Amino acid sequence: MLEGVNSTQSQRPTLAVVGPTGLVGQAVLEILSTRVDAWEDVRLLGSDKDAGRRLLVGAEEVEVEALDSESFYGVDVVIFATPPEVSAKWVPFATAAGSLVVDTSEAFRDDPEVPLVVPEVNARAIDNRPRGIVAMPCGPAIIMLPVLATLHEHWNLTHVTATSLQAVTGAGRVGAERLFAEVGALTGNPRVGQMPGDVRRYVADLPDDSPFPAPIVSNVVPWIGRHSGRGWASEETDIKHELRHVLQLPNLKVAVTCVQIPIVTTHMSTLHVSFDKKVTPSDARRAITEGANGAIVMPDEEGVDWPTPVDAIGTDPVWVGRVRQVENNPHTLDFIVCGDNIRKGAALNALQLAEMLIGVGPYAVREDDGAPTAH
Template sequence: MGYRVAVVGATGAVGREILKTLAEREFPIDDIVALASPRSAGREISFGDRVLKVQNLETFDFTGWDVGLFSPGGSVSAKYAPIAAKAGCVVIDNTSHFRMEPGVPLVVPEVNPNALKGMKHNIIANPNCSTIQMVVALKPLHDLFTLKRVVVSTYQATAGAGKDGMDELFAQTRGSFVNDPPKIEQFQKQIAFNCIPQIDRFMDDGATKEEWKMTVETKKILDPDIAVIATCVRVPVFIGHSESVVAEFEEPVDLAKARAALREAEGVILRDEREDGGYVTPIECVGEDATYVSRLRVDPTVPNGLAFWCVADNLRKGAALNAVQIAETMIALNLLPKHG
């Protein structure tokens, strides 16, 4: 017996990736529905070797559905996730709306699966894509040496802004070869052949909302005592987030032990060859499930410091895959009841 699964925001980049991931991982499904806004209702969308007809979220009844995988945008989740949860459907939400709410677990299955046992409102939050890959890489190191402080600079793909963000990069790149002026709509400045040190809005302390998310989410997922400062940059890459991470620990670090722990860690692939090309770049991680760690080395400027580079597919591990893994983990922990 499988589960009745609703995918909300099914026509978006993450929603499509969720459907693809569910099919690839053979998630136990008895029934599945693709939901989106009224303007998308009636469209057809692929699920494995099947074609689903998109239904209208606004008129959908979640009664009798077991799990809802949401990625429709924060304001839509804010309205419809509580409706689904009240109807008994366990919501796994990809937006930022519920992440810091008490009683809503913020979960990366390789890092803090037991947080799922603290669910109080039938809603579970999927963390920010940049936070997910960083904490997956940091968890085995934290277990060894106890994290004290993290300085991270991100190089985030346009897919983080959805299909429209990727389309803008494509259009500006193509236009540059025929001298068309760049049309700027999704980002604050031209993204083609450029880097933009702003993702989301600015806050009172000068950090952006994206940088704030990485700080508070890391504390909630991994350890509230860890100090985090992030600089988040949008770069002209379609898919795949990259991060330069400098971590300071409470205890002396041992590089050999760090390497061994990363090699054995769930969800991590260590590729750290000290030669030309002996590292993973964002274009190489597209379609992959793992967080790739490279350039691991001691930071000699602080006591007990390590530096590394990590990349991950932000649409998969940064969103769709993590959400599906949460549902799989709930099944393993007997936390996902069936209505059938």
């Protein structure tokens, strides 16, 4: 047991999941049953309206407890699968109680005292966590980073241009519900989308509380997030910052365009990447395949076998395909990455970090090899 956690030496640690009824929280519970049996107890903490619900954790039903200021005593690690405003309110109570925190939201991503960690890329960054909190990049960045890190290790990245095609669940359950509602509004009208304004007319009677700035059904929306200045959306500037931060490449040239697409789950990104060394597609495929990055490369040399969201959904790897040499440029490759944004882009990363905090799992840094110590 790492120094500073709440459990005694004779016990395995206790994990708490805050927000277990949300999309990410539910995925955390599903994935728990497939992970190493590292936890003595798993507690579920939720809102008053969720208190009393019973959810499966492995083969056992666990009752959701109402979250309050006393909830975290005796808990070693807490995963917050919550919106940023919930994390910002309740994480201080958890750290005050001596718990280590893994937060899946954006609440602490920009805090210089909170490490931003993707286990396959920068596991050792977890060592420096003076506030007792570990944060994660956003889902699209988590899906890109393991592959980019492997390629950088071999050929030294100089430039990344990405188009991030994002599923509606990037906005949470409300994003999925909005897509379902708009699909319902078009039901029985399969030819909608051929005349100016017809899609907007069909969805006009829906509530005006959509998380998207335009209709999402039969459409793509080239904007995700808030305005962050000079024509950039916040999701684009966040991904740029997170790629540089996790790769420890502050001067990396990055340009990102984020596009909302009408699928429920799984993000796909097209990547145009340059290096300061010559690289071939076959060497890149081999490096990604052999790297400890959780990625699977589709054998797409003939351009006929590549990943799509409907194939990647519900799986844990990052899927890579369409690896191509840019014409007349031996330093540059184009390829795609695809991954389940709820699992790989959030829940799995959170559980890997929680395991690292107690010194277990394939990415844990052992104490005899410079392991992190708890706060």
